[in-house]
Amino acid sequence: MHIIFNQAELRYGERLALRALTLSLSEPRIGVIGLNGSGKTSFARLIAGLAKPTSGTVTLDGLDTVADEKAARAKTGFIFQNPGHQIILPIIREDVALGPKSRGLPASEVERLVDEALLRFRISDLAARRPHELSGGELQLAALAAVCVNRPDVVIFDEPTNQLDLKNRARVKGAIDGLGEQAVVISHDLDLVADYGRVLVFHEGELAFDGPAEAAISRYREIAGC
Numbered sequence: 001m002h003i004i005f006n007q008a009e010l011r012y013g014e015r016l017a018l019r020a021l022t023l024s025l026s027e028p029r030i031g032v033i034g035l036n037g038s039g040k041t042s043f044a045r046l047i048a049g050l051a052k053p054t055s056g057t058v059t060l061d062g063l064d065t066v067a068d069e070k071a072a073r074a075k076t077g078f079i080f081q082n083p084g085h086q087i088i089l090p091i092i093r094e095d096v097a098l099g100p101k102s103r104g105l106p107a108s109e110v111e112r113l114v115d116e117a118l119l120r121f122r123i124s125d126l127a128a129r130r131p132h133e134l135s136g137g138e139l140q141l142a143a144l145a146a147v148c149v150n151r152p153d154v155v156i157f158d159e160p161t162n163q164l165d166l167k168n169r170a171r172v173k174g175a176i177d178g179l180g181e182q183a184v185v186i187s188h189d190l191d192l193v194a195d196y197g198r199v200l201v202f203h204e205g206e207l208a209f210d211g212p213a214e215a216a217i218s219r220y221r222e223i224a225g226c
């Protein structure tokens with residue numbers, strides 16, 4: 001998918017979270033790194049239409065995230081920093097079914113799509129569980145199934161390996177690496193984006209670097225002073 005920022009700026013009241021940004025993204029994997037508060041989540045929220053630019057525009061394959069809000073939103077999936085908060089129904093299977101059901105698909109088709117999504121992320125065995133019965137990594141995968149069942153063009157991850165042990169981290173990394181969809185991955189876990197062709201470094205609400213992972217990580221280390 002072609003994501004275009006055209007002088008897109010985001011302010012929260014007086015606070016400037018993202019300075020006017022002009023950028024075109026079409027790579028299958030895009031990493032986003034930077035210090036706390038540098039503007040990474042603000043950038044991601046603009047892509048997903050969860051925040052509206054206070055000036056400028058963001059378009060997804062030509063659809064404006066404000067003027068064409070619904071169609072643009074349908075192209076994106078967002079996995080939040082705490083995916084437990086986005087699983088809203090009490091049973092995982094019901095939650096994954098929510099999207100296809102809301103599209104008015106027949107029950108048999110809903111069931112088929114849910115089975116397919118659970119199988120795809122190897123969590124069929126978790127279908128009958130409640131969110132609080134899942135580990136952090138399993139929650140990420142359940143949220144991913146619930147997002148991908150709606151066939152987004154791009155999936156945005158906000159620190160997907162935060163607080164995961166090595167085993168769950170590997171499982172989530174494997175799921176992201178295997179995605180056919182485009183992925184925008186915000187991460188403080190630099191290994192996660194280390195082989196991405198394009199990594200953006202944000203600093204104080206500005207794009208400080210845009211390029212291959214190795215050079216981006218070096219720039220980030222310079223900024224962080226370590």
Ligand SMILES: Nc1ncnc2c1ncn2[C@@H]1O[C@H](COP(=O)(O)OP(=O)(O)OP(=O)(O)O)[C@@H](O)[C@H]1O
Pocket residue numbers: 012015016017034035036037038039040041042043
């Ligand atoms: N809802 C909000 N209201 C006011 N200010 C906000 C809001 N959300 C973010 N900010 C501010 O905007 C700036 C950028 O925040 P953002 O969440 O985009 O940073 P980040 O790089 O994702 O940080 P982190 O790595 O800590 O998640 C910060 O100064 C933050 O305090």
